[in-house]
Amino acid sequence: MSRVRAAFPWLLRLGLAGLFAYAAVGKLRDPSAFAREIANYQLLPDLASHVAVALPGAELVAAIAILLPDARIRRAGALALAVLLVVLLVAVTSVVVRGVNVDCGCFGAGSGEVTWLTVLRNVGLLAAASYLVVRDESSGSVGVSRGADGGVPAP
Amino acid sequence: MSASISTIVRPVAPLLLRTSALLALGAIAGYVSNALRADGVSLTDFDAPASCSGPAVTAPPDAEECDPEPLESVDPGASEPDHAWSVAP
Numbered sequence: 391m392s393r394v395r396a397a398f399p400w401l402l403r404l405g406l407a408g409l410f411a412y413a414a415v416g417k418l419r420d421p422s423a424f425a426r427e428i429a430n431y432q433l434l435p436d437l438a439s440h441v442a443v444a445l446p447g448a449e450l451v452a453a454i455a456i457l458l459p460d461a462r463i464r465r466a467g468a469l470a471l472a473v474l475l476v477v478l479l480v481a482v483t484s485v486v487v488r489g490v491n492v493d494c495g496c497f498g499a500g501s502g503e504v505t506w507l508t509v510l511r512n513v514g515l516l517a518a519a520s521y522l523v524v525r526d527e528s529s530g531s532v533g534v535s536r537g538a539d540g541g542v543p544a545p
Numbered sequence: 546m547s548a549s550i551s552t553i554v555r556p557v558a559p560l561l562l563r564t565s566a567l568l569a570l571g572a573i574a575g576y577v578s579n580a581l582r583a584d585g586v587s588l589t590d591f592d593a594p595a596s597c598s599g600p601a602v603t604a605p606p607d608a609e610e611c612d613p614e615p616l617e618s619v620d621p622g623a624s625e626p627d628h629a630w631s632v633a634p
């Protein structure tokens with residue numbers, strides 16, 4: 391049971407890292423299409439190109455950071471993901487509330503429309519990232535103090 | 546007052562600094578990657594699509610304003626269609 395409890399944060403990290411890395415790569419494949427999708431959100435359209443360039447890089451770096459052995463970097467990565475998720479959550483919620491029917495762009499082109507399900511998904515991801523921020527704080531150096539293998543629990 | 550703010554901020558300051566550094570690093574990496582790409586986004590003259598013509602917009606909120614008026618059927622036998630907007634001679 392304690393092994394499961396110890397493994398849970400790492401499963402969360404792996405899941406979040408995989409998801410955000412996949413999302414970042416999808417956006418990096420066609421930055422112009424992603425910039426158009428951001429502009430379609432009708433939120434600060436003048437900044438669409440800058441967001442399209444900066445966001446995938448930030449997602450990728452944060453995704454890598456939450457897998458690093460240093461608990462301080464991991465925690466910062468989790469907080470970075472939480473910050474990004476808050477921004478994305480505000481964007482998709484405003485789109486749904488305003489009734490703007492746009493493509494999500496969450497994983498690059500062809501990610502499907504923004505719906506309340508998208509909002510719910512982002513809330514869940516935000517909860518997971520927040521848990522990782524708090525978890526590493528409450529347990530000190532989770533992962534570093536558990537073993538020489540960087541804290542990955544033994545199978 | 547300043548002491549209490551310091552008490553709150555001091556423990557989280559390193560975390561906030563590291564988080565900001567990660568986000569900045571990612572953003573810079575994104576800019577560098579975009580600059581190195583032949584098909585990168587133009588940051589200076591990106592042409593944001595109008596809300597009615599964006600390829601990802603499947604049904605803009607002001608669709609009634611965007612969509613042109615449906616064309617009236619024209620009787621092929623009529624000599625001249627009766628357009629309300631036609632300029633009088």
